[in-house]
Amino acid sequence: MADLTSNFIGIKSPNPFWLASAPPTDKEYNVRRAFEAGWGGVVWKTLGEDGPPVVNVNGPRYGAIHGAxxxxxxxxxIELITDRPLEVNLEEITRVKKDYPDRAVVVSLMVPCEEGPWRDILRRVEDTGADGVELNFGCPHGMAERGMGSAVGQVPEYIQMVTEWVKKHSDYPCIVKLTPNITNILHPAKAALAGGADAVSLINTINSITSVNLDTFAPEPTIDGWGAHGGYCGPAVKPIALNMVAEIARNPETANLPISGIGGVTTWRDAVEFMALGAGNVQVCTAAMTYGFKVVQEMISGLSQYMDEKGITSVDEIVGRAVPKAKDWQDLNLNFVTKAEINQDLCIQCGRCYASCEDTSHQAIAMSEDRVFTVKDDECVACNLCVNVCPVEDCITMREIPLGEVDERTGKPVETYANWTTHPNNPSVVAGE
Amino acid sequence: MSQSHQAAGIAAGRKTRDAIAESFSDLHPPLSAHEALVAADRCYFCHDAPCMTACPTSIDIPLFIRQIATGTEEAAAKTIFDQNILGGMCARVCPTETLCEQVCVREVAEGKPVEIGRLQRFATDSVMDRPQPYSRAAETGKTVAVVGAGPAGLACAHRLAMHGHSVTLLDARAKAGGLNEFGIAAYKSTDDFAQNELNWLLSIGGITVETGKALGADLSLGQLQQDYDAVFLSIGLAGVNALTLDGNHDGAIDAVDWIAEMRQSKDKTDIAVGRNVVVIGGGMTAVDAAVQSKLLGAETVTIAYRKGKENMSASEYEQDLATSKGVHILFNATPKSLSDGAITFTRTGTDEEITLAADQVMRAIGQTLEAAPEAIALEHGKIKIDEVGRTSVTGVWAGGDCATGGEDLTVTAVAEGRDAAEDIHATLMKGE
Structure with a gap:
């Protein structure tokens, strides 16, 4: 069993799996169950200002997209921040942290964009013994209409301003949670850094309408005949989140800014992928909401086995390992040639590769009378679509054509590395001689 | 009043009415809506799908399964009926394990095919209590006699009616439906499905049913040719192969007759079955007779087949079904002689004798063509047809079990009836 201990911006936890600020961390009862199940930490569901708590809708709060x-x-x-009184939450946080001193307890905060309310709430949190705060600049629904959540996260100047207030009024490690509902994640990340943030966490949820009821013609989830956009999360958003994490990790200005990776982490593999692209730890919500807290046990055993197999002794060794390989398109080797190859022993002859290639790609797969599917090397551009639509894992793979060997499609031998920046077809290439 | 398994001789009521009803419930219970979605999700939507090629009626299986998966089972049913108007019955009786499901890529890959038969039933069941989705074209003024109201005749009649022709559907029995009504095992067609489907099919209009009209007795081909613009023969195999054995046995009967009688019984408490039943044969009829004997309460039931397991025409699946119901299958047993309460076989190719107690002996060694008009050319004991169902006599088409081509399956009969109807239609409209 590998040592999974995590130290994220000075916050220690027995493993790098935290529950994200969300319904699973709204109450002492849930958080205790989470810790019993093995979660390394929690970000407590966002607290708002003292006073009458926010209210939630009493119709459906969730909508979903399903696969097979x-x-x-x-x-x-479309759930908002905690709808329980501030005092109750603070008491519960205090009790839980006291009983689980080895677990990370970070408190998520969202109050109006004024210094006073931020100062006040930080003072209230101070006595809980919590390990840090996370600033919720991400929630895209409801609270954003009131000038909080993603309404702040979409304005870098506000991010910097509020982060500065938080650092001014508390000594807590401060994580700034970013919204993906922007055009370039680097701007909010840089603003957080400039404001003194110890880390950023991302992504929060994505603006979304899950479906439309075709009888009532109302967006879903539907509240009394109407729908409002909500925040989208779960496995479907992982690719978007991975890219945003990588963008921050590979940018020289933000490369040293610690990242807590969030967005569709469902298995240990997802977690390792986030970490490899620069996340110091991960936060999970949808997987727990779908399967219960026990999923963390697979994450723990999977990460442990992986680390043992790879001879990795500390989770920090994983962090950022894929970052040097995340590049711009223009850096990619245009002389790298691969061809699809179908393993006939594994092929079940469904013909999906053929249909997709013939109808929508490069007509590079042949189908015989007796349903044997083969790749035409002289047509295959190695697009990988056949690999992606094949229902059998590893049945179709991409074979690299070695240097010097002829690519049957172009009739030319494979050459050494060259990219777009030097390509003769690139109009912005200036002749070197 | 109810007798036990052990009651000697041939007797009705070996089980209570409820026990019989329980035994004869659906062999494959219908899928629930949730089960159907789960099953449909497994389909890979193959290109040029092998299942579709394997279906004698070429139903677009990937399409109808996708239609189920997207919550439009009525559209799925239409996809099925476009190719096979008896898609409901075929969903129940098709040996899918040797057709579509055998070649399903997931059968090949995992040994677990997509449950095509049950999904087809799910789709077709969803519309059986609604008006059928077809209507007649404008009247053509042409008339067609369809002789035999089994699957081939029904499929032909429906397609002809759709094209606007006037069809007279003639059948020797007192009821239309053919083997759907009188032949197939009761646990494959529960709740009077055959008659319900028949009524649904006939609701297209333009089809007049006349029962009690047998070719050769009440009808002659010559007269039919005179009275109608075209004739389609789907008279099935009405004869049974003879089995001559030494000795007498009061309880020796033809399995097809016993099955037909049982199918017409309301609750089967009046159907007599032996304590010890021996069924001679190796096909589906033998399995159907044996299994249903067992379900009716026979104590021992044996299928005796003169060749080995590999030669048996009943599929592996049907054999397993029989043995799972407690039927014993005796291979390589050639019947030799009968005596009261027993039957003696020799081990095929040897002199070794095997004698089994048998209150009831059922013959299921194949059916033969009967009452085929003399003018028509036969081949291998069946009416010779070409690929569109034309016989040697101009203006006369044939299909189903009575004709050459394809296996003797409901689904094959439907395909032949449908295709002949298309050719009849094309011929009549050309004015040939």
Missing amino acids: DRRLLGLNN
Whole structure:
């Protein structure tokens, strides 16, 4: 069993799996169950100002996208921050942290964009013994209409301003949670850094309407005949989140800014992928909401086995290992040639590769009378679509054509590395001589 | 009043009415809506799908399964009926394990095919209590006699009616439906499905049913040719192969007759079955007779087949079904002689004798063509047809079990009836 201990911006936890600020971390009862199940930490569901708590809708809060066999792929919610009194939450946080001193307890906060309310709430949190705060600049629904959540996260100047207030009024490690509902994640990330943030966490949920009821013609989830956009999360958003994490990790200005990776982490593999692209730890919500807290046990055993197999002794060794390989398109080797190859022993002859290639790609797969599917090397551009649509894992693979060997499609031998920046077809290439 | 398994001789009521009803419930219970979605999700939507090629009626299986998966089972049913108007019955009786499901890529890959038969039933069941989705074209003024109201005749009649022709559907029995009504095992067609489907099919209009009209007795081909613009023969195999054995046995009967009688019984408490039943044969009829004997309460039931397991025409699946119901299958047993309460076989190719107690002996060694008009050319004991169902006599088409081509399956009969109807239609409209 590998040592999974995590130290994220000075916050220690027995493993790098935290529950994200969300319904699973709204109450002492849930959080205790989470810790019993093995979660390394929690970000407590966002606290708002003292006073009458926010209210939630009393119709459906969630909508979902399903894959085969109703496997939940994407979840949308219109729930707001905690709707329980501040005092109750603070008491519960205090009790839980006291009973689980080895677990990370970070408190998520969202108050109006004024210094006073931020100063006040930080003072209230101070006595709980919590390990840090996370600033919720991400929630895209409801609270954003009131000038909080993603309404702040979409304005870098506000991010910097509020972060500065938080650092001014508390010594807590401060994580700034970013919204993906922007055009370039680097701007909010840089603003957080400039404001003194110890880390950023991302992504929060994505603006979304999950579906439309075709009888009532109302967006879903539907509240009394109407729908409002919610925040989308779950396995479906993982690719978007991975890219945003990588963008921050590979940018020289933000490269040293610690990242807590969030967005569709469902298995240990997802977690390792986030970490490899620069996340110091991960936060999970939808997987727990779909399968219960026990999923963390697979994440723990899977990460442990992986680390043992790779001879990795500390989770920090994983962090950022894929970052040097995340590049711009223009850096890619245009002389690298691969060809699809179909393993006839594994092929079940469904013909999906043929249909997709013939109808929508490069007509590079041949189908014989007796349903044997073969790749035409002289047509294959190695697009990988056949690999992606094949229902059998590893049945179709991409074979690299070695240097010097002829690519049957172009009739030319494979050459050494060259990219777009030097390509003769690139109009912005200036002749070197 | 109810007798036990052990009651000697041939007797009705070996089980209570409820026990019989329980035994004869659906062999494959219908899928629930949730089960159907789960099953449909497994389909890969193959290109040029092998299942579709394997279906004698070429139903677009990937399309109808996708239609189920997207919550439009009525559209799925239409996809099925476009190719096979008896898609409901075929969903129940098709040996899918040797047709579509055998070649399903997931059968090949995992040994677990997509449950095409049950999905087809799910789709077709969803519309059976609604008006059928077809209507007649404008009247053509042409008339067609369809002789035999089994699957081939029904499929032909429906397609002809759709094209606007006037069809007279003639059948020797007192009821239309053919083997759907009188032949197939009761646990494959529960709740009077055959008659319900027949009524649904006939609701297209333009089809007049006349029962009690047998070719050769009440009808002659010459007269039919005179009275109608075209004739389609789907008279099935009305004869049974003879089995001559030494000795007498009061309880020796033809399995097809016993099955037909049982299918017409309301609750089967009046159907007599032996304590010890021996069924001679190796096909589906033998399995159907044996299994249903067992379900009716026979104590021992044996299928005796003169060749080995590999030669048996009943599929592996049907054999397993029989043995799972407690039927014993005796291979390589050639019947030799009968005596009261027993039958003696020799081990095929040897002198070794095997004698089994048998209150009831059922013959299921194949059916033969009967009452085929003399003018028509036969081949291998069946009416010779070409690929569109034309016989040697101009203006006369044939299909189903009575004709050459394809296996003797409901689904094959439907395909032949449908295709002949298309050719009849094309011929009549050309004015040939």
